[in-house]
Amino acid sequence: MNYRLSKQKIGDFLASLMNEYEVIAPVNDNSLIKFKQISNTDKIILDFGNSRYSLKKYFLPNKQVLFKYTKEDIQEELDNKKRIIFGIKPCDVHALLIMDKLLLGEDLEDIYYKTKRNNTIIFALANNKPGENEFSSSLGTDKLERGYDLLFFDKGDYYIIKSGSEKARGFTNNLEQTEEEPQAELNCEKSLSEEQISKLKTSFDSPVWKEESEKCFSCAGCTTTCPTCGCFDVRDDPNLDLESGSRIRIDASCQLKNYTGVAGGHVFREGRDSRFKHRYYHKLDYFKDQYGKHMCVGCGRCITNCPAKIDMTEIINKL
C-alpha cells in the first residue's frame, strides 16, 4: 500500500510538521542548491539533481562540541532536536547507511551521531535527475530498498509515497492511499564499472597516482564535501579561566599533511601522491574488503567541488 499526495500540497504537508520538527529541505542559496532549515515552504526546490554540499552536517557536523568540562563536572552536549529532512536523494541515504557502519557498530557506538540519527526523520526523494557528476547508477546507489521513513516518487503533478518504517505511520495517516507502484530510472552520464574499480587491487604502484596528484592542491575540497568521509580530530578548547572548557571534534582529511602526523613530528603519508592515492583506496577498495560494499556512493560531489577539476571516475578509468 502506497500513498498519494498532490505536488501542490507538499508545502502544506511539510508546514504541518513544523510545530514538532525542524524541517530541512533543499533551497537555492547563492545559486547553489543546499539543504537548510526552512520556515517558508515556498522556498523549497522540488526539481533538482543534488545539493552541492552533503547532508552530513546534520549527523556529523564539521565542528561540534562533545562536552563541556569544569574541574568538578562534565556535561555532554547531545543534540536531541527533532528533524525531518525532505528531499534526500538515494545516494545520500546510502551514504548514511555507510556512516552507520562506521559510527553505529556493535562494539563502537558514537553517541553524538546516534542521537542525531535517531532524532532525524528521512523523507527521501527517488532519483530521476542525476546530480552534477553523479555516477550512482554504476554503483547501485541510485535506488533505495531501505534507509528511509518516507520515499517520494515524483510523478509530475503528484507524488507516490512509499512508507519505509514504523515511525512513518504518523505521517501517512491523513494521506490518500493508492495501489500505484512507482518506479524511478536514473541515467547518469558518468560511469565507473566494477571491473575497472577492481583494477585498484593491482594498481597500487601505478604511475597514475604520482602523475595525477601533481594536479592536486591537497585542499580537502573532496573529503569535506563527501557524504561518507567521517574522519575527525578531537581537541580541547579551554576557557580563559583555564579550568573549564569544551571538548570539540572537527573535520579532518586524509588529503591534509597534518592528518597522518603523530607525536614526535613524524608524518606517515608525507607525499602528496600517497595522500591522493589513499582516498581512492579507502573509498573503493579497503572499505569494501572490510564492510562488503563501497564507501563511495557516486554522488559526484568530490568532482564538482574540486578546484583542480580532478575527476574520480577519470582517474579510476585510467588504471
Next chain:
Amino acid sequence: MKPRVAIFDLTSCDGCQVEILNLEDHLLDILGKIDLVNFRIGKEVKEPGPYDIAIVEGSVSKEEEIEKIKKIRDDSKILIALGTCATHGGLQSNIHFMDENEVKKAAYNDKHPQQTRDIKAEPLSKYVKVDYSIRGCPIDKWDFVKVLKQLLIGKLPKEDNNPVCVECRFNENVCQFEEKGKCLGPMTHGGCNAVCPSNNQPCDGCRGPLEDLNLKAGIRIMKENGVSDEEILKMVRKYTGVDELYNKIEELVKNGNN
C-alpha cells in the same frame, strides 16, 4: 605570578592591535590573567623588560627598527609576530617588487620630507627568531585569544596548517575558482574562517603560503581559467610575496604550462 606581556608595534597600520581592543569584555578577562606592561594604543604606562611574552605588530621598515626588534628579542622569553606585516612584511613589502625610487617619490614630497632611514619592509623573522606567528591582515581576534590561552597554560601553540579551503567548505561557499577563476585559498594558511570567499572575494593569501602548497597546480589552473600572469603575480605579492615559498613564482608564471 602573572606573566609580563608587552605589545609593541613597528611599521603597521595598528589594525591588529585594534582587533585586540575589539575583544572588549573578553579583554578584561584576559587582563585578569596577564600583567600587560606595554600596549601603546590601549594603555599609557610603559615598563622596561624583561618580558615573558612580547607580541610585535608591524614590519621592520626602518633602520632604527632593526635595533628595536633585536632589543625586544633580547628582553623577551617568547616573541610572537602579530599580523601579516610582522609575519611577512605585509602590504608594504610590495616595495620588493617595485621601483624603489618611484615609491619614494610617491611617498615623500616637499610637504612630507623623508625623515627616516627606510629599508625594504621585512618580516621580523628576517632579523630575529620568532616563536609563533599569529597570521592575517588583520589578525582574527579569536586566534589571538586561542594563542594566549595556550601560552598561559605553558604551551607554545601548534599551527593547524590547514588551507583556507577547509573552513570555506564548512561555510558551504561558492568556490571562487568557479566564480572568478582564481583564489589563493588552497595554498594559504586558514584560520580566518575563510572570510574573503565567504564574502564572495577570492583569497589574496594574507595568512601566508602553506609549506605543502602546490604552486604549479595553482598557477596552471588559474592560467587555464584565463587569469593573466600579471594578475597572478599581483595576488601572490599583495601581502606575502616575500615568503621564500614564493621565490620561484615569477619563473613559474612566465614558464607557461610549466
